[in-house]
Amino acid sequence: MADPARELSKPDINPDCGSEDFCRDPWLVHVSSSGQNDTIHHLWGLHGSPSFLLAKTPVAAKLDVNWSKLTAEEELSVTFQPEPSHVFGLVFPHLILYNDTNDKGQLNRSEDATLNLNMSDFSWTIVDTEYANHTNGGWASVTFNTTAFRGTPLPNDTNLSIKMFGYGNDGRSWKIPKLMYTPTSAQMELLLHRLVLNITEEDLEMTSDDSISMNGYVNPRWALEMVVVSSEPVVHGQDEDEKDIQLHQSTSLDDENSPGVFHLDEMTTRQSRDHKGSGGYLQWRPVSYLSDEKDINDATEPNLDTLAPLPKPLTLPLRASLAYAVLGEKMFQGNLSLASTTVSFGQPGDGFYTESYFTSWTVAVGEGQAPVEGFSTMIIVVISLGVGIPLIIFIVGGAFIGYRKCRREPSLLGED
Template sequence: MADTTTWLGLLQIICTIHLCTGSSGSEPSLSKRNVTSTFNEGCNMTFCLKPNGSSYINLFHVTAKGENDTIHFLWSSYGALTGIVVRTTNDASLRIDWKMMEKKEIMKEQNAIRFLPKDSVLFSSAVIFSRLIDFNDTDDTASLSKATAMNVRLFENLSWDNFNLTIDHKKHQGRFVSPSLGNLSLMVQSFEDEGRGSLLPRLRHTSNSSYFEFALKNISTAYKQPRFAVEVILVGGDKQQNGTSFSISRSIADQYTPSVFYVDNINFANSNSSQGGYMSWKPVAYTEEERHLANGRMVHQYGLNTTSVGYVPSYSIAHAFYGNLSQLNLSSMNVSFGNDGDGYYAASNYLVWGGLIGYGEAPLDGLSMLILIIISAGLGLPALLILGGGSIICLKKLAKKRNYDKLMVDPGVN
């Protein structure tokens, strides 16, 4: 009876942990969306068709239409690399004033990018990749905060190739490529339904999310012990109306990515809505195009910092959409890559890191059943030992007592 009770208790522990960790078996499914994509939508100006100086004007618009709403993803290398997530009603349509876009100062004040009708926007947030940080790690700590020297490159100053040549409209993806520093690229992709990436770290995505993937190949550096970091600026709602606030959370997950046991999330909490947005990634990067456990490297994030508009890049599509960014909630975060003792960036001259931006709650993976059983066994084994040991002692005492009682009843027994 004791053993049965113990195993029932273990089963209860497994089920409780399984539910609390948000295991994928109990996750709600999201409806499928009809996804379409356009490039430089509605622009026939020379400004859009030929390089502006040495860089192409690239704006990739993905529309994911559902039953009750539409999620828009706007990605662009015009200025600083930027991704914008906009949730609208299904009757909303994108309008881009390309003449205004060409005049960088004007576009920041008069909303060159907007959705009509005006009240169709239900939620929006933006992620700006503002700076690439090249730092010298002479002490081999793999920590940006302990760098002995650093060189900062602004993404808005880089030149970009023609994004249109890389688009796969069936997969709703494309790649921004800059030859300015070597080969720096940002691949982006959106999805019609729930699924998972085919390559490590195999992030789980939904129709409400867009995947991004940075790759740094043969990037020039001035240092002998070089490592790289990326600065990310987060843009939220109107701070005068208690708009979006930002927070970092971490969820446990051991499935699909060997040796990586959690997912980092930045939550865009909107006071005017039950749901906000997110940026999500597993803290692992890879140093080879063929990814596996041996070439995985740690991704370090250094917390969120409140940011003033004076620190934000001078222009991007976030400026064109939001207008005056000083009226919005802004926060920044640095993310660096590498392990101590890994030979630095120079060991491979290649690094790739990916994540998600989206609307709603970040897709989560729970603990696998194997790990749950191991945890439960670890919790239950001491109880089994105590119960088993106690049972053996009781049985031995009972046997001795029976022998003693038998001797007392039959004294003639020798």
């Protein structure tokens, strides 16, 4: 059953920030998706550790930003009145460059040389916003691009970008891997294009020249550290298979929307799995692409490590995030549902990052229950024809044989 369409607002960049110099940076983009009973607030922030959140509030709730506190990276500087009933999202503390010594496609910290880059060291700007609203929903998007790393401008053809989409209705993205979306979800497209960094303790060199190695690594790959945050309370004493945030995979019977990919991966909170009308989820196809064409021949894999509790070293970068501005110190007191993991991009034999200097990955971030994949109209028609035509032939053929038999029996009786 489709979710009712919602009224989607235009992207509001740094709401009520004023004319201060820091208001030019993408501290906070706000998009609201208002329904009959509640409002979903999309909160996207690229200052510090990039954060992408959904806050569920009563319909009339108002966003309040204390800009002096937010720019000082203080907790609870972004609030709502009344408070949200649920907050869910993800934070990216580090981008990791590693040397995939054994060409496994997945980061192994005990074997691979690694270089952790604080995402807060990147400078970001908004290069594009789009908005379309209609009676049956609509959509809004914002594209964030990096401009510098540790104050050094990036080459013109280097592109580390994140494009966020918010929606006011159910549907499916027109861009491969064509993930489903709902009026309570967002989608993120991550792109690492010609991102070549050579870093030592003393200096930093950035170049797009293919002849330059990446930090001396022969087999370089990128990985992304990811923290999933939910305001749901932790359930203590749970079994290993009943973690508050779980990762699971489902199998699809067709690959119409993502050629060559027959699986769908999900990360869900307890309330989302229990169908309590709340909770949150991440959903993605286990595929990333090595070119903008997103052809099956240019596909590789995003490999996730096992979900783990929040390690203490992440406390500092998380305090420099929009998630901390919304949830505050509760993130570190063991009362909220948090999990950390690492997404490594690549698979054995794909030539490493320097083969194409291109990696893209798409993931959906949603409130409530994840949408369930079903057969498209075309697949249903094909299956119906495949089953129906032989069945019709069987029925017609059987009827014809029966008819012939019935016609012959009277003639045989007449001969007697």
